[in-house]
Amino acid sequence: MVNGINLALQFLDSFAFIVLAAAGLAIIFGIMGVINLAHGEFILIGAYTATLAVTQLGLPLVVAMVVGGLVTGLFGILTERVIISGAWPNYISQRTLGRDVIDPLYDRLADSMVATFGLSLILTQGARIRFGNSIDQIATPFGAISYGAFSYSTYRIVLAGVSIGLLLATYYLFTRTDFGMRARATIQDKETAQAMGVNTDRMYMLTFGIGSALAGLTGALFAPVISMQPTLGDQFLVEAFVAVVVGGPSVVLGTALSGGVLGAILATFSNLYGTFIGRIALLVAALIALRFLPDGITGFIEQLRQRRQESD
């Protein structure tokens, strides 16, 4: 038996989970072409930072979450400088050896995968060594709403609102601001952008930082509702990659659409047939989408638009 409100709330919940899981990855993978297998561990950094900021420093939850995002953003910038672009090691080697030692990992899909996988192992085990097998968890704020025999955590609904807000902010940042214009120019055509006076190096660094900060914020937002342990990032990975791939080339719109489509499928099937079937349905949907829309949802929309223009 399907209860309409249950289904609606479940949809919001799945939508928020998928969109937030994918948000940071969409920028780093979707825009920058770096397969970031440490995405889950960026989420971990955000979650741990926010939790520790509350339990150790006594910061209010909202502030702690912002701190979680910022710290992860800074860590992302550090990662970009040291591993992805290799700018800092190269700076040193230029002065000592007289040559670069690291080739940037941009648009080297397989290579970026290996490098970030290594990073993810280091971060997971590092967190285990430093903080143990779990850290104390913070309680979920806001209580619950009741309807009939059912009730639902208010915080999960708030998350859905936040995820839409984040999508809008990201969209605005990359399409309506100078920074966004330069970042997109850099990624589309680095040489031309440089010729036009864009500091492309800085754009790469900042874009990667923003993607990381989004991942960290996701971790911080989910910190009260998931179990705080070093492998907590893993549970986001499947949804994140599936959403980004199904979304296609237009990052923000793609994430929103795939969050909507996949969220609806996940919610409907897990509501009707249980969590297990819900998960299978999600993966089958992704398979079908990739078989028939190899460029993702937004790639398909783009094709339609071009076809219509041609026929006009």
Add this chain to the structure above:
Amino acid sequence: MTRSPLSRRQFLGASGAALVTGLAGCSAGEGGTSTDTASSTDTLKIGVLEDQSGNFALVGDPKAKASMLAIEEINANGGIDGMQIETFQRDPQSDNQRYQELTRTAINEESVDALWAGYSSATREAIRPIIDRNEQLYFYTTQYEGGVCDEFTFAVGPTARQQLGIVLPYLVEEFGPDIYTIAADYNFGQLSADWVKVLANENDANVLGEEFIPLSESSFGSTINRIQEADPDFVMSMLVGANHTSFYEQKASAGLDVPIGTSTAMAQGYEHRRLDAPAMANIYAGVNYMEEVPTDSNTGDGGFVDRYFEMYPDAPYLNEEAETNYFSTYMYKKAVEQAGTTEQPEVVDALESGIELGTEEAPEAPDGETIRLDGATHHVDHHMWIMRADDEHNIEAVENRQIPETFLSETAGCNLPENPEQTQYTPVDYYEEAE
């Protein structure tokens, strides 16, 4: 069948390294010194493979630590029959393939005299064929679904029938007959859910519904809705692992306050310490042990808890399986002393003679009570407890009594000394309602 005749041992010793290697896993040691008395060998070797990283690190780490505590205590008190215990300890990283490799290493290269290994039932089933092929004495120390009747395996943790058998009837009595089951989606969860059905039938209760949840799942919105829709008197939860822990926080924040009975929460992963109250309020765990079990030898001055945290001041919790690792090491000690040898067939014979431990070595048993290893089934008649968490996550003992293992001994008719086998019996084979 306490002590095997000396002539047999001498025969084994004399027949040299070749034969002994054939019986891989016996304490062949270097140079074929398979003779056994304290005078000829002054060490024996125990293998301890418990997860210290990966998905089960949280629950596996205390197991490794408690084994080390028992070994250190035994060594400090003169060892086993004068033999000091050496350990082969590695971290299998919650990875069943690593387990298989390390089990082979422990048996073939390290020639361990006894092996403790594995948290999950999936792990146990991954290494049991290797154990059996090598005729290796093996202790499996996790609470589990039950039913393993294996001549080389001593499954000394409590079984689902023992754990659920104490908590489920109590909850039926206390709250009513309608049960909803949620369980992890693998052999342990599936079989535990079958046991809920069997026990429900025996206690005139009924299972309204059940859901199996993949280990990777961490969002429980639809599960919570379904529980609310079924509106049971209580929920039986056999969720497992780090991801599933999220359920308790999520059901609390969704305002679901139905009582929950469990064989997995709190005693293993100490959720009542890690989660903010009142996430675990009104949860009843059926367990043989958790840190809060109020026996003198456990929480008293200089008791098990004191000794553990003296050795490991930074350890977060002393969990259910840790106690099982601890007392089973002492069971092994008793058996070797009784057998007068580390030769594994003789030690198994000694273990099968029915080793009993008092409260000092098995802190789950109150003063004056014992736990007993049943030789026929290689399982333990445990002293079981119902432990409840209140709104502030304080733990109180609600009920306790000894519960023998009955499924293998009475229902399945497992009698290993008479009829050696390597089977796992499941409730489906014996109970209609489990189908």
